[in-house]
Amino acid sequence: MTKIITISREFGSGGRELGKRLADALGIPCYDQEIIEMIAKENGFDANYVANISEKSIEAAYPLTIGHRFAMPPLQVMEQPIRVVAAQRQIIENFGKQGDCVIVGRSADTILSDLNPLNLFVYADKESKLERCRKRAPEGEDMTPKEMERMMRQIDRDRAQHHEMYSDNRWGAKESYHLCINTSGKEIKKLVPGLVAFVKGWFGE
Amino acid sequence: MTKIITISREFGSGGRELGKRLADALGIPCYDQEIIEMIAKENGFDANYVANISEKSIEAAYPLTIGHRFAMPPLQVMEQPIRVVAAQRQIIENFGKQGDCVIVGRSADTILSDLNPLNLFVYADKESKLERCRKRAPEGEDMTPKEMERMMRQIDRDRAQHHEMYSDNRWGAKESYHLCINTSGKEIKKLVPGLVAFVKGWFGE
Numbered sequence: 001m002t003k004i005i006t007i008s009r010e011f012g013s014g015g016r017e018l019g020k021r022l023a024d025a026l027g028i029p030c031y032d033q034e035i036i037e038m039i040a041k042e043n044g045f046d047a048n049y050v051a052n053i054s055e056k057s058i059e060a061a062y063p064l065t066i067g068h069r070f071a072m073p074p075l076q077v078m079e080q081p082i083r084v085v086a087a088q089r090q091i092i093e094n095f096g097k098q099g100d101c102v103i104v105g106r107s108a109d110t111i112l113s114d115l116n117p118l119n120l121f122v123y124a125d126k127e128s129k130l131e132r133c134r135k136r137a138p139e140g141e142d143m144t145p146k147e148m149e150r151m152m153r154q155i156d157r158d159r160a161q162h163h164e165m166y167s168d169n170r171w172g173a174k175e176s177y178h179l180c181i182n183t184s185g186k187e188i189k190k191l192v193p194g195l196v197a198f199v200k201g202w203f204g205e
Numbered sequence: 206m207t208k209i210i211t212i213s214r215e216f217g218s219g220g221r222e223l224g225k226r227l228a229d230a231l232g233i234p235c236y237d238q239e240i241i242e243m244i245a246k247e248n249g250f251d252a253n254y255v256a257n258i259s260e261k262s263i264e265a266a267y268p269l270t271i272g273h274r275f276a277m278p279p280l281q282v283m284e285q286p287i288r289v290v291a292a293q294r295q296i297i298e299n300f301g302k303q304g305d306c307v308i309v310g311r312s313a314d315t316i317l318s319d320l321n322p323l324n325l326f327v328y329a330d331k332e333s334k335l336e337r338c339r340k341r342a343p344e345g346e347d348m349t350p351k352e353m354e355r356m357m358r359q360i361d362r363d364r365a366q367h368h369e370m371y372s373d374n375r376w377g378a379k380e381s382y383h384l385c386i387n388t389s390g391k392e393i394k395k396l397v398p399g400l401v402a403f404v405k406g407w408f409g410e
Binding site for chain 1: 386
């Protein structure tokens with residue numbers, strides 16, 4: 001049975017690291033930033049622009065495109081975010097068809113639902129997420145905890161809205177996933193061997 | 206590190222079976238119905254009475270005791286459910302002190318929080334839960350799916366209220382647990398080997 005594992009995650013929960021480590025341990029590819037680079041390259045977009053909108057709803061992507069969210073956007077202004085969404089969907093579908101893989105974020109859980117992926121959700125308490133963000137913040141970035149918290153909340157809200165474009169299943173609600181993993185105060189790498197065993201059991205190995 | 210695993214579960218999700226199988230695979234005791242029998246024996250109560258109220262809030266246990274929920278109950282009428290709650294707490298605390306174990310339900314996650322248990326929540330979609338209930342219904346029991354669904358909802362509501370007596374953490378909210386497992390359409394026994402590995406990793410083995 002093809003092992004497709006999707007990782008949805010709260011910002012700062014360590015979901016990306018978990019996806020990468022899980023894929024490495026299973027010996028299968030993990031797709032995350034690669035998706036952004038492919039969209040940018042195939043469409044001649046700036047990778048930062050794609051990264052900024054790739055987990056937002058088309059509506060939320062407008063301000064970055066035209067600088068004004070509430071105006072009714074003319075079709076040509078909507079074109080860029082729509083192309084990103086379409087390209088992303090296509091790329092994710094292709095990865096799914098290619099075989100075993102881990103895909104991080106980008107609503108892959110619902111885009112690939114026909115392939116019966118194992119859908120994981122990774123979350124943590126606020127303190128653990130802030131701590132993780134502080135540790136991985138680029139040097140020179142100087143956000144206050146309050147600012148960081150606001151950013152975390154906004155990114156998760158964007159991800160939820162992105163998910164709403166594809167599915168009625170609510171982003172972050174346990175009912176939308178097969179397994180929800182709380183990483184509060186935990187080292188991600190220590191959780192991975194157990195998850196590898198869980199994944200194998202899930203796929204009947 | 207002492208391995209205490211608590212299983213909270215939606216009615217019909219297979220949480221009890223999961224707890225029992227997990228304990229067997231880990232070679233540690235599982236406490237579930239045993240708790241009811243101990244309370245009944247130690248207090249001279251009928252086991253059915255204890256089973257009926259052991260996962261309800263004291264308030265919800267009144268009707269079974271005095272047949273009228275909205276009257277202000279005199280102290281002597283409150284006594285029985287209070288004694289059940291107190292005995293249950295004591296028994297769970299004692300099990301926790303005795304060492305590695307799995308405890309199913311009864312708000313053990315919060316009663317034993319000082320012992321750093323691994324708290325699991327087991328859930329499933331409505332169809333899977335109804336199917337599981339149908340399969341394990343005693344012969345002769347003849348509930349319609351509608352009645353069964355109503356009963357399922359009521360039992361989960363009781364469990365949530367029981368949990369509220371002990372903790373502000375919401376019963377069934379993923380934030381209140383370390384791992385949430387969706388058993389929809391799955392055979393419990395196939396999930397167990399993976400969970401065993403996860404549990405061992407969690408406790409640093």
